[in-house]
Amino acid sequence: MITSGVICVIFLGILATVSDGATTTVSFLSPADKIRLKQVLSSAWDLKDVSSVNYAVSGYKLLGESIPKQQEVCKYLLERASDKNANLEDLFFVTSAWKAIGSCSGALPIANIVKILRDVTERDTSTVSELYYAVQGLTNIAQKKGDATKLIKTLQAALKKDDSLVNLGYSFLIAAQLGTDGTFAFDRIEDAIVQADEVDSRFLQFEGGLSITALLVNGAYQLAATVNNRRSVQTTKGAYSLLEVLGTLTKNKFHLPVSITLASQAAVSLEQPQVTVKVSDLLGQPLSAVPLTVTAESATRVGDDVVVLSKKKFEPVAGDTSLYTVNLMVTKPERGFYKLTVSAAVPKPDPRLVGNIGASLAVKVLSSVAVENVEVGTTDADQTTQAKLAKVSYPSKLTSVVEADTLQKLITKFNLKDKGTGKLMTVHQAFVKLTHRETKAEIIFVADADSTKTYKLDVDIGAKASEFGYLSGQYSMELLVGDSVLSNSFSWHVADVVLKFPEYTSTPTPSKDPYLYAPKPEIQHMFREPDSRPPVAVSNLFTGLLGVPLLLLFILWAKLGVNVSNFPLSLSAVGFHSGPGRDLWSVWRVLAPTEHVPDHEVSSSAWRRHLLVRQQATSWYRAKKKAALDTDTVIALIYQHNSRTFHNVTL
Template identity: 50%
Template sequence: MARVLSVVALLAFAVVGQAVSPSTFVTSQDRARLKSVFEAAAPYPDTQSAYFSISGLKLLGAAIPNAQDACKQISKVIDGGNVASIYYAATAASALGNCKIEVPELRKTLTDAIKDDASVQDIVFAYLALKNLGLPVDDASTNKALLAALKTDDSPQSHGYAFLAAAELSGDVSKFVDNIEDVIAQADEVDDKYLQFEGGLFVTSLVVDGAYRLAEKTKKAPAVAQDKVLKFTNYFLSRKHVHQLKSAYHFLSVIKILTTNKFHVPVAVSRASPVAVTQAEPSVKVYVTDLLGGSLGEMTVTAESARHLGDDAVVLSKKQFTPVASDKSLFELNFLEAKPAKGFYKLTINVVPKKADPKLIGITGAEVEVKVTTKVSVENVEIGVADKDQATAAKTTRLVYPNKATNVLEADHHQKIVMKFQLKDKTTGQLLTAHQTFIRLTNLNTKEEIIFITEADTTLTNKFDLDVGASSKEFDSLSGKYSMELIVGDAVIENPFSWHLTDVSLTFPEGGETKPDKQSQYAKKPEIKHKFNEPEKRPPATVSLAFTGLVLLPLLILLILWIRIGVNVSNFPLSLSAVGFHVCLGAIFALYYCYWVQLNMFQTLRWLGIIAIPTFIFGNRLLSALASKRALWIAPVSVVEPVHFAIQSDHKRSRKHK
């Protein structure tokens, strides 16, 4: 039982190792690309661009072009009232070395930013800017302000900034150190291989970078498990192709700290040779480096196992790589010595430094994928024509690659074309099958192609039968001469080929000879021109006139009724608003008529929008005038009635007195 448990534990350890060990590093091509990103930022539009560009070039160890001009540009674009702008300018100037920034007007902005109610970012930027400018700063008050600000905003980004500042603070920074483990626990895991924070590369690099800088200050390893460090590393390396200035700087900064810190240095085991292992190139080569491609000293590199991905067969174990004399980081292993079958393999690799170094992590369970390829030969090729009812035996012809049959095969709709062949591994002599085995028939006149798939039986013999009559629809019943080719290909076959076997003459029941004017399927097709639907035919004029009369009939009835009941036309107000409103209203009815006979909907809506504006204005004023006039009519009644009532009361009183 104990033995079984040990095996299970070993397998679990191998799974963890293979999931998190880095398999790439920052190559010389990556460094050149990052350098071009940093150099392209000049001339600097703002201090942030200057900071990322200059600091990035410094991390690469590259010269900063036109350093004096860069210093002048920083002084021109700095915003004295913005803490972030001052921080970026001060840090960039410090990176340049011989660059001074005017201090007096900036000092007050920075000192005022260090307070309890300020944001973590402003406090950190102000503190680091004062340090870079060589100005005095109160570390105790900064420490207090940072802790107070973190109570308001405890996001990973804020903690990352706080770690960077705490790495420069004097005094007790234990509270910041204690926060590292809690912040790391908030990272999201992806595919059991990556760890990242919400916010992507910027936030993740900020936290990891700050945590290790703080660890360097306290000389105590950060509370981060090794497998988490490797998962963070995998995430950073997956983003190494960034082209944005800010992302490029943060990527390079965190990779640099993961390479130079004294606690956790991930080891990258990456394949240096092509993925295919062939007879000409039988060796698997791997690089064993740090994340920046640097040598880690003398190493013992061992292939713990090589497992076939198809059937899980293990073809080698405990096989040691040989160092390459020309490169201390390069190791090779003759993989074909184990005589592996063709296919894909996964090598599990362990690395042991000659001189023990506890800071190296990811040295066990690294995985490298390779594929073993082989050359194939095609043998026992037979092709011929047989009757569909198989009343007589097929007359077949043997072919030898790459020769073409001398005679043209002829088959009509009562016959079928038959073919069989075998593929053999040239190295082992064993029969095999390929993923892609096609028969392509191409009409020699129209160049149209039809492709069929061959199938292998239990004896690994590939067979192809073409029933000419049943396949007439696929050929469009197009009789004529066709070229017949065998196409063989596979991911693990070194010599894929296309072999012109023979020409065949096919005769279909419904078709005759190929028409010379028949266009190829690849020929230019006629242009497709969009045609709008034609308008429907209008009804006869009598119908239209009758309908128009019915529409106008209510208006005629209205006029007749006005004449009978009597309309006081003289009471129509001759004001601008009244005349304008009715004119606009009439214009709307006229527009509807135009829509009926000529305009389309979009034209009508455009004109209606124009007419509606004065209609609304005139109508509003007309209604206001009518409301005011009505108020004047009602007001005298309300005044006269009380007077009349008072007169009647006095008259009654006098009569009673008498």
């Protein structure tokens, strides 16, 4: 929990490191904001998370609300404090919530809590966040924090390892608990403040979100606009952090940020000339029970910086000392946008006030418009004859019906006058809308003002026939006038018009491009039809003819008397005779037309042939001994026997 003592440490350092220019606060915590924050905090009453319970309890206290189910909350805190698995953060949240409630029955296990917390403060390796939880936890239960010198030494050592923004914020809070011993933190305040980022040239914020900003700048009032513009928090911790820092900013003896905001609409007119402002603190409470002196320093028109009002006093609103009102239309300013500069002062000067001088508010002055000199009629398209115009007054409709064809022009004239000043004026939006009575088809034309600020619209019916879709019949004519600084923008049914178009004209152009929006023809994919196949009988016949050469081979072997029974069954013989068959199989089933049998396969076949020849030579050699044949005769007989097969093999 952030204590008020940290304000002295942080804020005195701020005064030494930043300029003394006031920061204007232009918003505060409204009743609707408080209701929404209460709804965010109420999600913690299911008692499932001790940190959320702590934030909810503290947030309700800051809102001035009573704690629902207080006894159940106290029982839950007591159970968490007695839990053997409770860690340092759990004990910190328990003691903070217990202290915030202040009326729980029973007693916390102080001895066990103190032992755990002091172990952290005496440990040299404790982090900055652990030291903060331990020191603040001991403060919550009114226990001594131990040796301040050792604690400061441990804290400084931890900051050397990690001096992030969040750790600097925790160190400021620890220093605030140590009283005069915490002066070491002065040197680090500037290091933290210079890391604030400027946003929109109006306020500062720290990277890391609202929690770190509230932690670091608790008391730094130059950042009040930052935290107050972060009211859309969605977590219990965020809601508590926001309420805590706003409470600290509004309840201290050093500075009091002032919020000056519009309490009425930002637009004034002759009918509603009053501008009401609310002067309050950041929680929306009045600064004093006695009415303040609130002054409109100036009202300057945006664009040309013309001052239309100066040093005008606001009057207090009865029943609320935070509301003040002034008549901004007393000087009859022209319509437009203005910057209103407001200052507030209390009856007894208070040096704590910050942001009460020169608050800038945006207002706009509205004017009422009157339409005059309205004329509606027709003329020939070639302008050879004088236009026939009929006058009509707002808000009546022309009694006669205006008729026009494709050889004529439809003419509309009118003036716009500022009721407040009586001068002719122009507006941002001036249209003439024609609506077909039966089909409700609409066509809109822009009316432009000339140098005399007279609006005139000429519609060539023949040239615009395609835009009308050649749709003849009765149309209602409406005048549309609007502007951001008009209090009475209007739509006026001026007259009824009958337009005639040729019947033989082409059909109107469709509003949508048919190529882009019309359905496209279906794409039909054409695939090549498969070639016709022969009948099954023919296919089977040709398949059978493939076996004729093999059959012929067997027949010829039988005619020649091939000695098949004397075929050697050795490995080399079988391998040699199966080689050509394997080669043919490879060519037929495996190899592509451009491929060939690998060299090692050819070598393998040649080697098997060599072995076969040697085997046959050995057999003939043995026969030679029996038949008394010489070696040359044996070799000759072998080659004569195998000349057709082995003529490429060398023994």
